Amino acid sequence: MVEGTAKVTIDDEVKTVTENQSVYIPLGSVHRMENPGKLTLTLIEVQTGSYFGEDVYSRGQGAKG
Numbered sequence: 001m002v003e004g005t006a007k008v009t010i011d012d013e014v015k016t017v018t019e020n021q022s023v024y025i026p027l028g029s030v031h032r033m034e035n036p037g038k039l040t041l042t043l044i045e046v047q048t049g050s051y052f053g054e055d056v057y058s059r060g061q062g063a064k065g
Helices: none
Strands: 005-010 013-018 031-034
Antiparallel strands (some): 005 013, 005 031
């Protein structure tokens, strides 16, 4: 997280992530990120592994890769 605070849900676990912190989202995990505050949320996403794409709006179809 570069700036702001994020509420991150990974499967059934909810975490608060603030500036200079990071979170790992395992492949296939159901996840969501939201900005609970009024300040701008700025983050850097880093993907690793053999699949570098998006599962845009195909919820429920599982992870690709």
